[in-house]
Amino acid sequence: MPVILLEDVNKLYGFGDATTIALDEVELSIERGEFVAIMGPSGSGKSTLLNVIGLLDRPTHGKYMLDGRHVARLRQQSRARVRRDKVGFIFQSFNLLPRMTVIENVALPLAYKGMLQTKRLKKAAAMLERVGLSEKEYFYPSQLSGGQAQRVAIARALINDPQIIIADEPTGSLDSASSRLVMELLSDIHKAGNTVLMVTHNPSLTKYASRVVFMHDGSIVADEQTKLGEIPDTLKRSMYFAPRKTVDDDLKGVSSLMNTMPDEKPAAKKVSVKKATPKKRTYKARTKKAKAKK
Amino acid sequence: MVTGNFKIAMDSIKHAKWRSFFTMLGIIIGVASVVTIISIGEGVKKQVSEEIDRRGPDLITVRPGKVAETDENGRINSASIFSSLVNAPLSENDLKVVSGTSDVDYAVPVSYLSGVPKVEKTEMPRAVVFGTSGDLPKALNQKIEYGAFFDKGANKNVAVIGPRVAEELFKETVPVGASMQLRGQSFVVVGIFEEFNDISLSPEADYNTAIFIPTEAAKKLNNNQLPIQQILLRPDELSQRDEVAKNVESRLLNSHAGQHDFSVLTQDNNRSISNEILNILTSLVTAVAAVSLIVGGIGIMNVMIVSVTERTHEIGIRKAVGATNRQILAQFVIESAVISFVGGIFGIIVSLVANFVLRVSTNLVPVITLPIMGIALVVALLVGVVFGVAPALKAAQKDPIEALRRV
Numbered sequence: 180m181p182v183i184l185l186e187d188v189n190k191l192y193g194f195g196d197a198t199t200i201a202l203d204e205v206e207l208s209i210e211r212g213e214f215v216a217i218m219g220p221s222g223s224g225k226s227t228l229l230n231v232i233g234l235l236d237r238p239t240h241g242k243y244m245l246d247g248r249h250v251a252r253l254r255q256q257s258r259a260r261v262r263r264d265k266v267g268f269i270f271q272s273f274n275l276l277p278r279m280t281v282i283e284n285v286a287l288p289l290a291y292k293g294m295l296q297t298k299r300l301k302k303a304a305a306m307l308e309r310v311g312l313s314e315k316e317y318f319y320p321s322q323l324s325g326g327q328a329q330r331v332a333i334a335r336a337l338i339n340d341p342q343i344i345i346a347d348e349p350t351g352s353l354d355s356a357s358s359r360l361v362m363e364l365l366s367d368i369h370k371a372g373n374t375v376l377m378v379t380h381n382p383s384l385t386k387y388a389s390r391v392v393f394m395h396d397g398s399i400v401a402d403e404q405t406k407l408g409e410i411p412d413t414l415k416r417s418m419y420f421a422p423r424k425t426v427d428d429d430l431k432g433v434s435s436l437m438n439t440m441p442d443e444k445p446a447a448k449k450v451s452v453k454k455a456t457p458k459k460r461t462y463k464a465r466t467k468k469a470k471a472k473k
Numbered sequence: 474m475v476t477g478n479f480k481i482a483m484d485s486i487k488h489a490k491w492r493s494f495f496t497m498l499g500i501i502i503g504v505a506s507v508v509t510i511i512s513i514g515e516g517v518k519k520q521v522s523e524e525i526d527r528r529g530p531d532l533i534t535v536r537p538g539k540v541a542e543t544d545e546n547g548r549i550n551s552a553s554i555f556s557s558l559v560n561a562p563l564s565e566n567d568l569k570v571v572s573g574t575s576d577v578d579y580a581v582p583v584s585y586l587s588g589v590p591k592v593e594k595t596e597m598p599r600a601v602v603f604g605t606s607g608d609l610p611k612a613l614n615q616k617i618e619y620g621a622f623f624d625k626g627a628n629k630n631v632a633v634i635g636p637r638v639a640e641e642l643f644k645e646t647v648p649v650g651a652s653m654q655l656r657g658q659s660f661v662v663v664g665i666f667e668e669f670n671d672i673s674l675s676p677e678a679d680y681n682t683a684i685f686i687p688t689e690a691a692k693k694l695n696n697n698q699l700p701i702q703q704i705l706l707r708p709d710e711l712s713q714r715d716e717v718a719k720n721v722e723s724r725l726l727n728s729h730a731g732q733h734d735f736s737v738l739t740q741d742n743n744r745s746i747s748n749e750i751l752n753i754l755t756s757l758v759t760a761v762a763a764v765s766l767i768v769g770g771i772g773i774m775n776v777m778i779v780s781v782t783e784r785t786h787e788i789g790i791r792k793a794v795g796a797t798n799r800q801i802l803a804q805f806v807i808e809s810a811v812i813s814f815v816g817g818i819f820g821i822i823v824s825l826v827a828n829f830v831l832r833v834s835t836n837l838v839p840v841i842t843l844p845i846m847g848i849a850l851v852v853a854l855l856v857g858v859v860f861g862v863a864p865a866l867k868a869a870q871k872d873p874i875e876a877l878r879r880v
């Protein structure tokens with residue numbers, strides 16, 4: 180049984196002419212232990228999808244089963260409990276509480292469970308050791324580097340032993356070295372049997388994933404199993420997000436690619452592919468096909 | 474969870490010390506003023522009580538007017554401050570009736586006379602003049618410091634004065650033998666009372682500024698009439714007190730043709746009456762001061778609303794990691810309660826300082842008891858809870874994504 184099962188999930192924003200379809204009849208099934216990378220151009224609904232899956236947001240219609248339980252129509256109180264017990268969030272901007280120490284931040288989800296302080300801190304200390312930040316327990320988030328802050332956030336996401344870990348551009352505000360550390364940590368977590376969902380704009384990071392999902396205009400337009408350590412074929416053949424990317428994004432992508440994998444030739448190749456093929460048409464045709472199939 | 478919230482609240486108070494202080498200011502002022510007023514009231518009660526004790530438990534007082542309503546057991550139901558002012562004073566005949574009651578050891582009249590005493594060019598308008606008889610020092614249980622009180626049947630123009638009169642009018646401590654002018658007549662000072670420890674709030678006015686002259690002399694000053702404001706008497710034995718009071722009452726009632734336009738009060742009665750009056754006064758003033766607590770509560774509410782808006786992102790993070798609406802609500806209610814409670818503690822500290830200042834600089838002896846402090850803190854806590862609910866609801870109802878997006 181899949182840990183996540185979305186059927187016909189829609190998410191609309193606004194009314195009338197101003198309606199935005201952020202998610203358009205999304206069907207998605209994720210098994211336990213998968214590492215799913217979600218890619219797609221800006222505005223394609225990746226964050227919205229993660230928010231719905233993480234129960235931060237509610238779908239406008241559709242069915243959502245998390246861990247065998249229907250959760251699309253839960254009341255707020257129960258949604259909070261599900262978030263607390265089954266979901267771990269990692270954000271691009273870390274989202275640590277600035278006035279709490281690192282260890283208190285990590286222990287926060289346990290506090291909402293009603294666990295006693297001493298027990299809480301003990302567990303949090305163990306988790307911090309796991310992410311390699313034992314010596315920063317009593318630092319404040321402002322005293323950490325971006326990479327360290329993100330590892331604290333990962334420790335917080337893991338503390339409740341969640342069913343799924345949701346990471347929305349976890350390396351989006353990190354330099355390449357920190358990115359690599361964070362990705363290796365996520366990869367370890369995945370290898371330990373956890374289910375990870377990650378949005379990224381960086382194609383090279385898909386090598387950590389066991390599956391890559393491509394989104395466009397609120398729909399899933401491609402969905403591919405990959406071997407760990409490999410970049411999926413789809414990505415090699417065409418860059419779904421290329422048409423929407425700005426020059427700045429490209430430059431950032433290039434530099435981070437270069438820095439992450441300075442010795443890997445294919446990375447450099449990919450960059451040239453990306454530059455060379457703004458294949459908007461191809462890709463539109465594909466979407467149409469995909470819809471026609473239904 | 475509650476201890477965690479408590480810590481969060483203390484942290485955010487410490488984080489913004491000045492803002493927290495100004496938030497608390499209303500509560501500090503409110504608690505300080507309420508506690509100070511109540512403690513002054515309690516202090517005065519205690520002083521009046523001590524004064525009554527000093528006079529002795531067997532003293533009986535007769536006053537014009539019905540000062541208090543009593544039930545059949547003689548307990549005070551309600552008291553009126555103004556009745557003795559409105560009603561006609563007692564007469565010389567009343568004094569005769571009282572003295573003539575069996576088992577009465579002595580009865581002393583006290584008549585208030587108008588007039589400003591004068592020594593050469595010096596006047597003392599705040600001095601009060603009383604006509605009375607030679608047993609007054611016994612009735613008041615008060616010693617004469619210099620000289621002597623006039624005799625029982627004295628009808629000469631002599632006077633015994635309080636220490637303030639000596640200081641202010643004669644500019645010396647022992648003006649025995651000196652004379653002063655009163656309504657055109659000359660009076661010779663024969664004695665000076667010891668300092669009265671009574672407080673000026675007591676119904677008898679401040680005896681330290683009083684001039685006592687014999688009733689006969691007073692009558693001469695007052696067109697041969699003697700309006701009596703008070704008759705003080707003692708029974709032969711303490712055990713006879715209640716019976717004597719009853720007899721005096723029934724004999725007076727008889728001579729007043731059944732009109733109950735006077736009051737016969739034992740010391741216990743006096744105590745309850747003054748407590749009753751003080752309770753009315755302090756609760757009135759306290760009610761006014763309590764308004765500042767409400768204003769303080771509104772201040773906390775305002776700051777909490779701003780704080781909730783500023784901390785929207787924090788609320789989003791907390792919700793993302795699994796805080797329920799109720800837990801967010803609790804966090805902010807506890808924070809506002811803690812602010813208010815800490816304000817209450819500061820308020821009590823301020824009132825303790827005020828207490829000290831009042832003791833040093835006035836003759837008031839305010840009393841701050843533990844129950845008063847406890848009640849004040851509980852009230853402060855309640856104000857924080859009540860006025861914290863609205864901002865906390867605002868925080869609890871925030872949408873997690875909207876909140877996370879706000880930086």
Ligand SMILES: Nc1ncnc2c1ncn2[C@@H]1O[C@H](COP(=O)(O)OP(=O)(O)OP(=O)(O)O)[C@@H](O)[C@H]1O
Nearest residue numbers: 192193199200201220221222223224225226227228
């Ligand atoms: N609160 C909202 N109100 C209205 N429209 C919204 C809201 N949130 C998202 N949208 C719209 O939904 C669509 C999908 O947004 P989403 O944030 O999921 O994109 P994304 O794929 O995460 O983009 P990016 O890569 O830039 O983060 C966008 O068109 C966006 O404008």
Ligand SMILES: [Mg+2]
Nearest residue numbers: 225226227347
């Ligand atoms: Mg996004």
